[in-house]
Amino acid sequence: MVSQELVTMLGKRLPPGRVVTDPEVVAGYARDQAALAPYGTALAVVRPQDTEQVRATVAFCAEHGVPIVPRGAGTGLSGGANALDGCVILSLAAMDAIVQIDAAERLAVVQAGVVNDDLRRACAEHGLWYPPDPASAPWSTIGGNVATNAGGLCCVKYGVTRDYVLGLEAVVGRGEVVRLGRRTAKGVVGYDLCGLMVGSEGTLGIVTEITLRLRGTRPAERTVVGYFDSLTDAGEAVSAVTEAGVVPSALELVDRYCLLAVDEWKRMGLAAEGEVLLLGRTDTPGQAGEDETDTMLRCFERAGATWSTRSTDDAEAEALFAARRLAYPALERLGPVMTEDVCVPRALVPEMLARIERAARDNDVHIANIAHAGDGNLHPLIIAPDDEAVRVRVERAFDQIIDDALALGGTVTGEHGVGLLKRRGLHSELGPAVVAMHEAVKNALDPAGIFNPGKVFGSPTS
Amino acid sequence: MVSQELVTMLGKRLPPGRVVTDPEVVAGYARDQAALAPYGTALAVVRPQDTEQVRATVAFCAEHGVPIVPRGAGTGLSGGANALDGCVILSLAAMDAIVQIDAAERLAVVQAGVVNDDLRRACAEHGLWYPPDPASAPWSTIGGNVATNAGGLCCVKYGVTRDYVLGLEAVVGRGEVVRLGRRTAKGVVGYDLCGLMVGSEGTLGIVTEITLRLRGTRPAERTVVGYFDSLTDAGEAVSAVTEAGVVPSALELVDRYCLLAVDEWKRMGLAAEGEVLLLGRTDTPGQAGEDETDTMLRCFERAGATWSTRSTDDAEAEALFAARRLAYPALERLGPVMTEDVCVPRALVPEMLARIERAARDNDVHIANIAHAGDGNLHPLIIAPDDEAVRVRVERAFDQIIDDALALGGTVTGEHGVGLLKRRGLHSELGPAVVAMHEAVKNALDPAGIFNPGKVFGSPTS
Numbered sequence: 001m002v003s004q005e006l007v008t009m010l011g012k013r014l015p016p017g018r019v020v021t022d023p024e025v026v027a028g029y030a031r032d033q034a035a036l037a038p039y040g041t042a043l044a045v046v047r048p049q050d051t052e053q054v055r056a057t058v059a060f061c062a063e064h065g066v067p068i069v070p071r072g073a074g075t076g077l078s079g080g081a082n083a084l085d086g087c088v089i090l091s092l093a094a095m096d097a098i099v100q101i102d103a104a105e106r107l108a109v110v111q112a113g114v115v116n117d118d119l120r121r122a123c124a125e126h127g128l129w130y131p132p133d134p135a136s137a138p139w140s141t142i143g144g145n146v147a148t149n150a151g152g153l154c155c156v157k158y159g160v161t162r163d164y165v166l167g168l169e170a171v172v173g174r175g176e177v178v179r180l181g182r183r184t185a186k187g188v189v190g191y192d193l194c195g196l197m198v199g200s201e202g203t204l205g206i207v208t209e210i211t212l213r214l215r216g217t218r219p220a221e222r223t224v225v226g227y228f229d230s231l232t233d234a235g236e237a238v239s240a241v242t243e244a245g246v247v248p249s250a251l252e253l254v255d256r257y258c259l260l261a262v263d264e265w266k267r268m269g270l271a272a273e274g275e276v277l278l279l280g281r282t283d284t285p286g287q288a289g290e291d292e293t294d295t296m297l298r299c300f301e302r303a304g305a306t307w308s309t310r311s312t313d314d315a316e317a318e319a320l321f322a323a324r325r326l327a328y329p330a331l332e333r334l335g336p337v338m339t340e341d342v343c344v345p346r347a348l349v350p351e352m353l354a355r356i357e358r359a360a361r362d363n364d365v366h367i368a369n370i371a372h373a374g375d376g377n378l379h380p381l382i383i384a385p386d387d388e389a390v391r392v393r394v395e396r397a398f399d400q401i402i403d404d405a406l407a408l409g410g411t412v413t414g415e416h417g418v419g420l421l422k423r424r425g426l427h428s429e430l431g432p433a434v435v436a437m438h439e440a441v442k443n444a445l446d447p448a449g450i451f452n453p454g455k456v457f458g459s460p461t462s
Numbered sequence: 463m464v465s466q467e468l469v470t471m472l473g474k475r476l477p478p479g480r481v482v483t484d485p486e487v488v489a490g491y492a493r494d495q496a497a498l499a500p501y502g503t504a505l506a507v508v509r510p511q512d513t514e515q516v517r518a519t520v521a522f523c524a525e526h527g528v529p530i531v532p533r534g535a536g537t538g539l540s541g542g543a544n545a546l547d548g549c550v551i552l553s554l555a556a557m558d559a560i561v562q563i564d565a566a567e568r569l570a571v572v573q574a575g576v577v578n579d580d581l582r583r584a585c586a587e588h589g590l591w592y593p594p595d596p597a598s599a600p601w602s603t604i605g606g607n608v609a610t611n612a613g614g615l616c617c618v619k620y621g622v623t624r625d626y627v628l629g630l631e632a633v634v635g636r637g638e639v640v641r642l643g644r645r646t647a648k649g650v651v652g653y654d655l656c657g658l659m660v661g662s663e664g665t666l667g668i669v670t671e672i673t674l675r676l677r678g679t680r681p682a683e684r685t686v687v688g689y690f691d692s693l694t695d696a697g698e699a700v701s702a703v704t705e706a707g708v709v710p711s712a713l714e715l716v717d718r719y720c721l722l723a724v725d726e727w728k729r730m731g732l733a734a735e736g737e738v739l740l741l742g743r744t745d746t747p748g749q750a751g752e753d754e755t756d757t758m759l760r761c762f763e764r765a766g767a768t769w770s771t772r773s774t775d776d777a778e779a780e781a782l783f784a785a786r787r788l789a790y791p792a793l794e795r796l797g798p799v800m801t802e803d804v805c806v807p808r809a810l811v812p813e814m815l816a817r818i819e820r821a822a823r824d825n826d827v828h829i830a831n832i833a834h835a836g837d838g839n840l841h842p843l844i845i846a847p848d849d850e851a852v853r854v855r856v857e858r859a860f861d862q863i864i865d866d867a868l869a870l871g872g873t874v875t876g877e878h879g880v881g882l883l884k885r886r887g888l889h890s891e892l893g894p895a896v897v898a899m900h901e902a903v904k905n906a907l908d909p910a911g912i913f914n915p916g917k918v919f920g921s922p923t924s
Contacts, residue, residue: 104705104809149650176895184805185837187873188611188661189888195657199650216707243566245678286748343646347566375647411649426651433638438652444906
């Protein structure tokens with residue numbers, strides 16, 4: 001069937017205006033924020049307003065073998081939401097209702113398109129807190145966070161998105177609407193299919209509604225700031241904090257290159273102070289929190305901080321963390337950012353940072369770094385060069401970093417997801433037997449083969 | 463092939479002594495602690511000492527279509543480890559090595575047969591804590607805990623087994639040895655097959671080794687004790703604690719019938735004080751913990767406690783919690799215990815307790831209660847009567863309780879697992895579309911159909 005006919009037929013199954021074919025609009029949905037990831041041309045963008053419209057779309061696509069690429073805000077960094085030729089882009093952005101916040105049960109029910117920060121604000125009004133805080137929180141949706149099992153700054157103490165997903169509604173298979181998981185605090189009936197959907201990057205179905213576990217309001221945080229002469233010194237401080245038994249509520253690393261990018265944008269003067277900034281926080285209340293702050297400061301000093309202090313000014317501490325969150329968009333102002341997302345055991349952070357420096361030297365490129373250092377999740381990154389020869393060297397350096405992370409017992413993606421860019425890494429990390437298990441599960445739950453096909457564990461050359 | 467030949471052939475693939483066929487020994491492995499669950503006659507018990515022996519057993523069974531029933535300590539309460547006719551019972555009990563405790567990374571690597579309390583003791587020596595604490599902790603194995611996603615007393619604040627399983631080694635399919643999950647703090651490469659294995663009750667493969675996340679030593683706990691005239695009064699206290707925003711580190715309910723059973727065994731005089739005992743704890747340090755204790759006490763008093771107090775005597779508080787843990791074995795001394803395991807939203811605990819009382823009245827039976835009340839996980843239970851007519855009434859009462867739990871948005875099993883006894887409940891709770899997803903996953907990952915077949919979502923009449 002020619003594609004125009006298909007789109008017309010799909011349009012008849014949905015209310016007017018839900019299927020968009022204007023080529024310019026469709027092109028605007030063609031890719032996420034992963035620089036250099038390939039993308040194709042979609043047939044159409046579908047913007048459902050409710051689960052029934054998602055169901056109708058999935059049923060139609062299953063009937064006609066049309067691939068579906070689900071999409072939240074498109075802030076992903078691995079090409080997971082990139083269009084495939086002849087696909088339907090299913091944008092959940094219009095399904096943005098906060099259905100319920102239940103203070104007594106400490107849970108929220110939200111549609112997939114709710115923006116992370118909007119949910120966090122709504123929870124705060126009830127004295128509740130939804131912890132997962134990816135740097136994209138002002139824009140990214142809970143549905144997208146669920147698809148990638150998003151992390152963030154507070155994960156080092158409070159875990160990632162999967163730890164907060166109690167249940168969900170999804171459209172699966174050939175258009176069945178199912179509820180997975182639960183609303184109760186505990187429950188062990190059957191397989192954890194809810195947890196399986198989290199982080200499956202749209203390859204197993206379309207998540208339409210999510211039931212999230214919440215926490216009570218976070219206690220006030222104390223902040224420790226340190227500047228270091230080198231990445232490895234800062235890495236030693238991170239390792240020392242872990243060994244001292246402190247679980248910080250955040251432990252973030254930003255290097256001079258990233259600080260300069262923020263300075264250039266926001267005029268904060270951050271880069272004047274040193275090469276590498278380390279920001280530690282604790283939200284443990286009372287004397288125990290005081291003690292943890294002292295311990296962190298001592299760890300910073302002993303690891304060779306050129307300057308370190310307890311921040312006594314909340315506004316200043318907030319500004320530093322705001323700068324950390326702005327590092328990625330600040331770099332994006334300078335050009336498409338190529339980023340890695342390796343995660344290594346915490347004690348090996350200094351070793352991994354040293355290996356990143358070596359990979360840069362070996363391939364004669366400059367690699368910048370931001371990191372959720374406290375959980376070993378490092379983001380070496382670079383502004384994609386125009387020069388093709390330089391780009392080849394960058395890619396070689398990044399391949400070396402991936403190999404090093406795996407050699408240290410790490411993973412190729414700590415929080416960004418596999419999408420298109422990390423497929424080769426996935427195969428190296430998991431090996432053929434585990435990939436075969438993935439394929440078996442994918443084939444079992446996606447019999448029509450329509451959900452984001454080729455992403456995650458598809459062949460990297462496809 | 464006749465079964466004797468099969469067993470002889472299997473014996474040749476394993477070191478001497480690993481395959482046990484002595485009928486008395488085999489009979490001793492025929493069932494777990496689920497009263498009245500059916501069980502069959504196994505061909506043999508295999509007691510592997512390492513992963514290679516598990517692999518050889520699985521490969522053999524896949525070749526010859528022999529069902530495998532994995533087994534830890536056999537303390538399960540739903541028949542999950544019960545023998546099937548012609549099966550091999552695979553006892554992991556001899557694989558009981560604590561492979562590693564890594565204090566810097568806060569993780570432990572253990573073989574499946576390690577006993578929960580043994581691991582907890584070993585962790586304590588490193589200043590670390592493995593939270594999941596099912597009442598069976600002195601006997602049950604980590605492998606069994608993983609198979610059922612075991613809960614316990616501290617789950618109300620610290621989560622269940624799945625929350626602590628970072629990675630695992632398993633023998634899957636037709637004898638492939640795979641590693642799932644990771645050792646790093648974060649990681650999103652591929653599907654969460656590790657989490658899928660947790661709680662799968664041996665239907666997707668044999669877990670041989672587990673990598674567990676640990677916490678630092680738990681702070682000292684404060685205890686609040688209350689006696690109430692009725693279950694519903696105690697339920698109101700539970701609900702009030704939740705509404706007050708307190709997350710207790712334990713909130714346990716034990717009724718007079720269970721207290722009497724403990725008294726009869728241990729002569730503690732617990733039942734003299736009142737009808738229902740509620741035990742609340744907090745481990746929040748400092749003034750915040752003081753405040754939580756005060757709030758809990760106030761909630762107890764306002765809900766009509768006939769007597770309540772902050773325990774100032776640690777030994778006394780420990781004795782009360784020990785009594786709580788002993789309630790189940792104390793009842794088992796009186797006869798086979800039939801127990802339910804429903805979990806409802808926290809705010810509905812009083813309503814659910816009232817419905818349990820109604821189910822008892824409606825069917826003219828006496829139902830006793832213990833409960834992890836703080837997370838809505840209730841264990842109505844009864845000593846199985848000899849009288850067939852009474853037993854029919856008990857079963858009718860329990861069916862009514864299951865229906866009530868589902869009507870209140872609850873689940874048929876909070877922590878015991880489905881095994882054989884909760885299969886009908888699973889079908890009611892999940893519905894056909896979600897059961898079909900289970901079957902698809904099961905068939906995909908167990909192509910030979912050998913892993914604990916018929917358990918969990920098999921037909922309740924099979």
